[in-house]
Amino acid sequence: MSLENYHFPSSRLQTTDVEAGKIPLVLVACGSFSPITILHLRMFSHAYDYVKANTNFTVVGAYLSPVSDAYKKAGLASSTHRLRMAELAAEEINNTTDFLMVDEWEAVQPAYMPTAKVLDHFEHEINDVIGGVENTNGQKQPVRIALLAGSDLIQTMSAPGVWSQDDLAHILGKYGAFVIERAGTDIQEALGSLKEWEDNIYYIPQLITNEVSSTKIRLAIKRWMNIDYLVPATVVNYIKEHGLYQDEDGSATAKLKGNAR
Ligand SMILES: Nc1ncnc2c1ncn2[C@@H]1O[C@H](COP(=O)(O)OP(=O)(O)OP(=O)(O)O)[C@@H](O)[C@H]1O
Numbered sequence: 001m002s003l004e005n006y007h008f009p010s011s012r013l014q015t016t017d018v019e020a021g022k023i024p025l026v027l028v029a030c031g032s033f034s035p036i037t038i039l040h041l042r043m044f045s046h047a048y049d050y051v052k053a054n055t056n057f058t059v060v061g062a063y064l065s066p067v068s069d070a071y072k073k074a075g076l077a078s079s080t081h082r083l084r085m086a087e088l089a090a091e092e093i094n095n096t097t098d099f100l101m102v103d104e105w106e107a108v109q110p111a112y113m114p115t116a117k118v119l120d121h122f123e124h125e126i127n128d129v130i131g132g133v134e135n136t137n138g139q140k141q142p143v144r145i146a147l148l149a150g151s152d153l154i155q156t157m158s159a160p161g162v163w164s165q166d167d168l169a170h171i172l173g174k175y176g177a178f179v180i181e182r183a184g185t186d187i188q189e190a191l192g193s194l195k196e197w198e199d200n201i202y203y204i205p206q207l208i209t210n211e212v213s214s215t216k217i218r219l220a221i222k223r224w225m226n227i228d229y230l231v232p233a234t235v236v237n238y239i240k241e242h243g244l245y246q247d248e249d250g251s252a253t254a255k256l257k258g259n260a261r
């Protein structure tokens with residue numbers, strides 16, 4: 001896994017027969033995914049349903065883009081592990097919804113890559129290199145790239161020093177964001193300072209809110225608790241096999257292994 005042998009994944013990108021009259025849309029979720037949880041996957045299902053019912057977009061593809069090791073956030077497993085777990089999870093969701101892919105480009109960068117640059121990478125690969133998509137009338141159309149994020153991430157956009165103003169204008173002005181409700185975030189407050197881009201921000205409330213987070217999963221593992229049904233089953237197995245997120249003495253993983261059926 002390196003930039004030299006990198007290839008943009010497009011196997012699940014719908015490049016033909018896109019419904020005429022609709023705007024083709026690709027959703028990109030940036031994050032640590034350490035580990036990926038069912039809520040990360042649910043973000044895509046929520047967005048898909050919302051887009052279909054409420055907008056003139058049509059989802060032609062979706063991507064997980066795990067952050068690189070240079071992000072150095074607490075609890076960040078190596079990008080090799082996070083990419084593999086994301087792949088396993090995507091395979092699982094694709095049993096029901098066939099549009100999710102994992103892009104390695106951000107994860108293999110030697111330096112931290114701001115989200116604005118990550119979205120530019122998708123714009124380049126999909127619209128410049130692939131050349132957009134073809135609709136049912138045989139016409140070529142550019143794809144709209146958009147950020148898919150939880151409302152906590154959008155809230156950080158109002159916090160001083162986290163995002164540059166230029167990057168915010170680029171992300172929310174050019175691309176736009178689909179924002180999934182997340183318990184504990186006041187959406188009015190989160191969107192307060194982003195008013196100038198409100199037409200490009202789509203807020204998606206959750207009928208069933210759920211507070212699963214990667215932090216809580218890591219904590220559960222440290223406390224020897226079972227994480228079944230919070231993380232895809234293949235990812236649970238991967239975490240056990242590789243002893244990820246264990247305490248220094250390895251006891252949490254030993255217990256998880258002992259619980260394996
Ligand atoms: N329960 C959730 N509801 C809505 N959005 C979520 C949820 N969990 C994660 N997200 C969103 O998923 C994206 C990736 O998040 P990230 O990998 O940082 O996960 P996290 O669970 O918040 O991680 P951590 O707990 O390590 O900070 C972010 O946009 C975040 O807002």
Ligand SMILES: NC(=O)c1ccc[n+]([C@@H]2O[C@H](COP(=O)(O)O)[C@@H](O)[C@H]2O)c1
Pocket residue numbers: 030031032066067073113114115116153156162163164167
């Ligand atoms: N300035 C920026 O581009 C910026 C700022 C904060 C978070 N992010 C991105 O948001 C995602 C989630 O970050 P956190 O896990 O820190 O909430 C990551 O992919 C990170 O790269 C980008």
